[in-house]
Amino acid sequence: MKKNILFLILIFGVTATTALAQSRHFSAQSLGMGGGGTAYMDGYNANFINPANLMLDIHRPRTTIGFANLGVRAGGSLANIAVYNEYLTTGQLIAGDTRTNMLNDWFGGSSFNNRRMAATVSVTPLGVSHRRSKQAFSLASRVRVTEEFSINKGMAELLTYGLDADKFSDPTPINFSSNTVAFAEVSVGYARQILSLPDLLFAKDVKLYAGIAPKYLYGIYTADMNFNSTLQMTRGDQSSPFTINHQFSYGLKTIGLLSQQLQEYDAAYEADEDADIGDYVKYEGDDIGETQATGFGVDMGATLEMDVSSLPIPLFMNANKTLRLSMSITDLGSLSYDQSASNTYADGEFSYEGAKDEDSFSDFFDNLADSLQNDVYGNFDTEEIDDVKYNLPSMYNFGASLEMNKLLLALDYGIGFNNNGINSKRSVLTLGAQYRFFGFLPIRVGTKIGGYASAAYSAGIGLDFNFLELTVGASTVANSANNGSSAGVAWSGLVLRF
Numbered sequence: 457m458k459k460n461i462l463f464l465i466l467i468f469g470v471t472a473t474t475a476l477a478q479s480r481h482f483s484a485q486s487l488g489m490g491g492g493g494t495a496y497m498d499g500y501n502a503n504f505i506n507p508a509n510l511m512l513d514i515h516r517p518r519t520t521i522g523f524a525n526l527g528v529r530a531g532g533s534l535a536n537i538a539v540y541n542e543y544l545t546t547g548q549l550i551a552g553d554t555r556t557n558m559l560n561d562w563f564g565g566s567s568f569n570n571r572r573m574a575a576t577v578s579v580t581p582l583g584v585s586h587r588r589s590k591q592a593f594s595l596a597s598r599v600r601v602t603e604e605f606s607i608n609k610g611m612a613e614l615l616t617y618g619l620d621a622d623k624f625s626d627p628t629p630i631n632f633s634s635n636t637v638a639f640a641e642v643s644v645g646y647a648r649q650i651l652s653l654p655d656l657l658f659a660k661d662v663k664l665y666a667g668i669a670p671k672y673l674y675g676i677y678t679a680d681m682n683f684n685s686t687l688q689m690t691r692g693d694q695s696s697p698f699t700i701n702h703q704f705s706y707g708l709k710t711i712g713l714l715s716q717q718l719q720e721y722d723a724a725y726e727a728d729e730d731a732d733i734g735d736y737v738k739y740e741g742d743d744i745g746e747t748q749a750t751g752f753g754v755d756m757g758a759t760l761e762m763d764v765s766s767l768p769i770p771l772f773m774n775a776n777k778t779l780r781l782s783m784s785i786t787d788l789g790s791l792s793y794d795q796s797a798s799n800t801y802a803d804g805e806f807s808y809e810g811a812k813d814e815d816s817f818s819d820f821f822d823n824l825a826d827s828l829q830n831d832v833y834g835n836f837d838t839e840e841i842d843d844v845k846y847n848l849p850s851m852y853n854f855g856a857s858l859e860m861n862k863l864l865l866a867l868d869y870g871i872g873f874n875n876n877g878i879n880s881k882r883s884v885l886t887l888g889a890q891y892r893f894f895g896f897l898p899i900r901v902g903t904k905i906g907g908y909a910s911a912a913y914s915a916g917i918g919l920d921f922n923f924l925e926l927t928v929g930a931s932t933v934a935n936s937a938n939n940g941s942s943a944g945v946a947w948s949g950l951v952l953r954f
Contacts, residue, residue, distance in 0.1 A: 488916020753789025
């Protein structure tokens with residue numbers, strides 16, 4: 457049994473979690489309204505988007521308890537459904553100009569171009585908040601699993617062209633990466649009113665709220681892989697062999713039981729190349745759920761709330777109007793996975809000369825597989841490292857909302873500090889609206905522009921009484937041609953108020 461078997465197991469084991477795999481926190485309301493929430497998300501959900509909103513009195517009782525809030529989002533530039541539908545669902549032969557056009561539409565012109573896909577699951581098992589006249593408190597737990605995967609055009613060319621010496625006559629980059637992170641957090645929120653003014657220009661009853669929600673983080677699992685290489689081929693003939701030159705560098709950072717098993721097998725293999733990987737690496741995820749890392753984070757924000765009933769807005773001339781302007785910084789912090797952390801790595805160059813004629817091509821591919829197994833994927837080392845560090849998907853968030861009786865309008869703008877998970881340094885704008893028919897039947901619509909995928913459209917519905925909430929929201933992309941597709945769903949869980 458050779459080491460490359462382990463390497464392939466790890467590749468597929470890591471990437472198979474894509475379906476499980478945050479930047480902003482999504483509730484059924486915020487997702488249905490496009491994905492914002494900086495200036496209107498209240499109750500314990502405010503801990504994760506703008507803790508100042510714990511002070512918001514949106515005609516609801518002072519105390520909220522919620523169970524099993526769920527949010528799922530996935531997508532990215534690699535999830536280009538428009539290209540997929542055009543080329544891979546119409547019965548075309550993926551060869552010649554069709555293949556070239558498909559890869560250009562998907563990845564652009566350069567073999568260096570990367571496309572990525574990310575997914576996240578966020579579950580809030582329990583949240584509690586209580587609002588008083590001048591201050592508010594909250595406690596909420598949340599579990600997040602995030603997965604991201606990226607490949608470059610060169611890798612896509614290798615998958616679609618195969619060992620084509622004409623295509624790879626020049627050195628071509630062949631790269632991919634994958635990262636999986638699972639962690640839980642306990643957040644304690646506090647907000648208070650810090651300013652009150654009776655009048656300010658056209659506004660009355662102006663109030664400024666500020667809030668902060670520090671959180672304790674404990675990591676459950678992580679695996680981080682990067683594979684970078686260049687590939688060049690030379691076509692053989694009767695006088696010269698078919699040759700392959702492959703410069704490669706890869707690393708896989710792991711923790712816990714899998715890390716220990718990898719190190720044990722590496723030591724055994726160094727002593728005896730006939731060591732059987734099955735005798736050492738029997739990882740079945742037994743340690744997933746144990747605390748593998750600790751860290752701290754914080755969410756904080758401010759909201760300015762004012763009565764603007766004097767504004768002459770058509771159709772709502774005599775309605776009570778409340779304007780809220782908010783800003784927040786979310787997910788500041790990091791995790792250090794330090795339980796038996798290790799790095800599995802290799803860095804080198806592989807050269808291979810094979811068949812000179814078609815009659816020996818069968819042997820050529822058999823020998824090539826053995827050589828790759830022994831010289832590339834079967835020749836790696838492991839080393840202990842201090843930790844595997846993960847920076848939370850931090851964001852700046854700015855928002856505004858206007859509440860007019862049963863109608864709520866909202867605008868949000870955000871930009872990420874990094875590109876972790878579905879977070880993006882590409883700014884995102886969301887617009888949303890909610891109308892409460894009969895006072896308890898919210899109909900929500902919204903849109904998201906920018907961020908990690910193409911423009912998305914959202915909708916939501918449910919039951920939202922003063923004492924009980926059961927609502928859902930969903931989001932999808934209509935045209936994924938430019939920046940890829942995305943999809944999301946959210947469920948409020950069971951929310952009780954009293």
